[in-house]
Amino acid sequence: MAGEARNLTSTGSRPVRVKIDNVVKKFNGRNGEMVALNGVSLDIHDNEFICVVGPSGCGKSTLLNIIAGLLEPTEGKVYCDGKEVTGTGTERGVVFQQYALFPWLTVRKNVMFALEMRGLKRKEAKEKAMEYLEMVDLAKFADSYPKELSGGMKQRVAIARAYAAEPEVLLMDEPFGALDAQTRTQLQTELLETWEKHNKTCFFITHDVDEAIILAQRVIIMSARPGRIKEIVDVNIPYPRTQETKMTQEFIDLKNHIWSQVYQEYLEVRK
Amino acid sequence: MNKENQVGKQPGKSVSWADRIPHWVWLLISLAIAFGLWTLLSVLPATSRAFPNAIKVFGSIKTMYDRGKLLEDIGSSLRSVSVGYLLGFVTAVPIAFLMAWYKPVRFVLEPWIQFIRNIPPLAYVPLIVIAAGVGFKPQVIVIWIACFLTMCITVFQGVINVDETLIKAARVLGAKDRDIFVRVVFPATTPFILTAVRLGASVALTTLIAAESTGAIAGLGMRIRSLNNSFESAPMLLYVILIGIIGICVEKLIKYLERRLTSWQEKREI
Numbered sequence: 094m095a096g097e098a099r100n101l102t103s104t105g106s107r108p109v110r111v112k113i114d115n116v117v118k119k120f121n122g123r124n125g126e127m128v129a130l131n132g133v134s135l136d137i138h139d140n141e142f143i144c145v146v147g148p149s150g151c152g153k154s155t156l157l158n159i160i161a162g163l164l165e166p167t168e169g170k171v172y173c174d175g176k177e178v179t180g181t182g183t184e185r186g187v188v189f190q191q192y193a194l195f196p197w198l199t200v201r202k203n204v205m206f207a208l209e210m211r212g213l214k215r216k217e218a219k220e221k222a223m224e225y226l227e228m229v230d231l232a233k234f235a236d237s238y239p240k241e242l243s244g245g246m247k248q249r250v251a252i253a254r255a256y257a258a259e260p261e262v263l264l265m266d267e268p269f270g271a272l273d274a275q276t277r278t279q280l281q282t283e284l285l286e287t288w289e290k291h292n293k294t295c296f297f298i299t300h301d302v303d304e305a306i307i308l309a310q311r312v313i314i315m316s317a318r319p320g321r322i323k324e325i326v327d328v329n330i331p332y333p334r335t336q337e338t339k340m341t342q343e344f345i346d347l348k349n350h351i352w353s354q355v356y357q358e359y360l361e362v363r364k
Numbered sequence: 365m366n367k368e369n370q371v372g373k374q375p376g377k378s379v380s381w382a383d384r385i386p387h388w389v390w391l392l393i394s395l396a397i398a399f400g401l402w403t404l405l406s407v408l409p410a411t412s413r414a415f416p417n418a419i420k421v422f423g424s425i426k427t428m429y430d431r432g433k434l435l436e437d438i439g440s441s442l443r444s445v446s447v448g449y450l451l452g453f454v455t456a457v458p459i460a461f462l463m464a465w466y467k468p469v470r471f472v473l474e475p476w477i478q479f480i481r482n483i484p485p486l487a488y489v490p491l492i493v494i495a496a497g498v499g500f501k502p503q504v505i506v507i508w509i510a511c512f513l514t515m516c517i518t519v520f521q522g523v524i525n526v527d528e529t530l531i532k533a534a535r536v537l538g539a540k541d542r543d544i545f546v547r548v549v550f551p552a553t554t555p556f557i558l559t560a561v562r563l564g565a566s567v568a569l570t571t572l573i574a575a576e577s578t579g580a581i582a583g584l585g586m587r588i589r590s591l592n593n594s595f596e597s598a599p600m601l602l603y604v605i606l607i608g609i610i611g612i613c614v615e616k617l618i619k620y621l622e623r624r625l626t627s628w629q630e631k632r633e634i
């Protein structure tokens with residue numbers, strides 16, 4: 094058990110799945126050029142769970158979009174499995190900060206969209222979609238339209254849809270931000286299960302330091318203006334992590350440390 | 365109808381006495397008052413010549429029918445309106461998409477469209493008559509141009525306003541350009557296409573008079589002017605009312621379609 098746990102938390106020996114190499118991103122805003130990311134480098138290993146925290150506007154979503162292939166870096170490169178990322182790829186799935194559900198499709202058809210893009214036949218996709226909806230507890234709402242759902246429910250559909258595409262790398266932008274504490278905990282547990290069982294690699298943005306420590310093997314703290322990696326914190330707490338984990342001294346120490354670092358950045362931004 | 369919807373959607377709100385009376389009763393009341401005003405206009409010396417009373421006006425249905433004009437006029441107008449309108453639609457939609465997807469097309473065409481759109485059709489009718497002669501053809505062309513301009517701009521706005529995140533989401537799920545067009549951009553644009561369908565229909569009817577000033581030999585608009593020349597105000601008013609009725613029927617039909625096809629939308633009444 095202990096050996097297994099150590100295996101999961103030490104990632105250095107695993108091959109690099111996503112390599113972020115000195116990425117710079119500049120936007121042309123109204124008040125001239127704006128540097129959103131300034132030289133970010135990071136190796137994400139196979140089956141690693143990484144959480145990113147940092148003040149609002151520090152470039153977390155920008156970095157995620159670049160890894161997804163939705164934005165082009167101004168300088169630097171991103172590689173996935175050794176190949177340069179030049180666009181989107183189904184091996185990299187995204188859960189967006191703003192749900193991004195198709196409002197004209199029912200919940201079930203939203204999930205079927207992902208399955209049909211994978212080449213499943215309509216009938217097959219119809220059945221399979223229900224499995225993913227059951228996973229996020231929304232089977233009852235299969236025939237509802239997104240407008241009929243609450244924010245948290247929409248987010249769960251978005252998660253089900255992302256899972257349905259069966260990506261190897263899951264890029265998640267504050268996916269649990271709109272959820273209540275219970276659902277959040279439940280989905281965290283399920284995400285960890287999926288991650289372990291299906292060998293996923295996760296890149297997970299959050300505002301919640303507790304969540305970052307519960308989930309991640311490494312927490313990336315980003316600094317704002319210009320956005321860059323300030324510190325990488327290893328979380329050497331063995332899995333499975335539960336609510337009790339949050340009581341341990343190790344957890345509390347990590348939390349205090351990360352929290353003070355993020356808070357410092359937050360004050361920087363406020364200035 | 366909007367009123368009815370609002371009451372249905374806001375059960376918590378206190379219902380005033382006006383909301384308690386069914387909608388169709390209000391419609392009858394509204395009609396009754398309109399008739400009252402009409403009758404008043406028909407007896408006031410200043411307006412009685414322009415507004416003959418309802419009996420005279422509806423009596424002229426028979427007059428016009430016996431002259432063999434009524435059905436001919438309705439038929440002729442409906443034919444040029446629907447042909448011009450359909451041509452407008454089938455040209456506006458693809459060009460709107462082209463404008464949205466290819467910047468050069470947009471930068472060249474958009475100023476033209478905005479420019480012509482602000483010219484009243486009546487102003488360029490003579491040019492069209494010179495170019496296309498008289499009869500059915502110039503009528504259709506005038507309506508076609510007017511419908512095209514309105515529908516093209518409306519659909520174009522819809523296409524460029526498609527939520528970028530939805531396209532991103534589709535791309536990440538593995539959608540190719542074709543899937544994105546058919547399964548994302550097109551459905552996302554449907555509400556705007558339907559709005560264009562509605563606005564186009566209204567433009568088609570309002571352009572009718574201009575279109576039929578191209579030396580038409582029949583048609584509601586043409587007849588109004590010819591009745592005007594012979595001072596027959598009863599059938600003239602009848603024709604005006606007929607155009608209004610056709611307009612309302614078309615609009616109701618399209619609104620019904622809109623509700624059926626875009627019920628997925630977050631509510632947004634225009």
Ligand SMILES: Nc1ncnc2c1ncn2[C@@H]1O[C@H](COP(=O)(O)OP(=O)(O)OP(=O)(O)O)[C@@H](O)[C@H]1O
Nearest residue numbers: 120121122127129148149150151152153154155156
């Ligand atoms: N398309 C764009 N054009 C111009 N500036 C942009 C664009 N996208 C992002 N930015 C800017 O880049 C910076 C980083 O934005 P980003 O969305 O990555 O922040 P974030 O860390 O995800 O913030 P949050 O936690 O609030 O989601 C912000 O200052 C933002 O204004």
Ligand SMILES: [Mg+2]
Nearest residue numbers: 153154190266
């Ligand atoms: Mg963000």
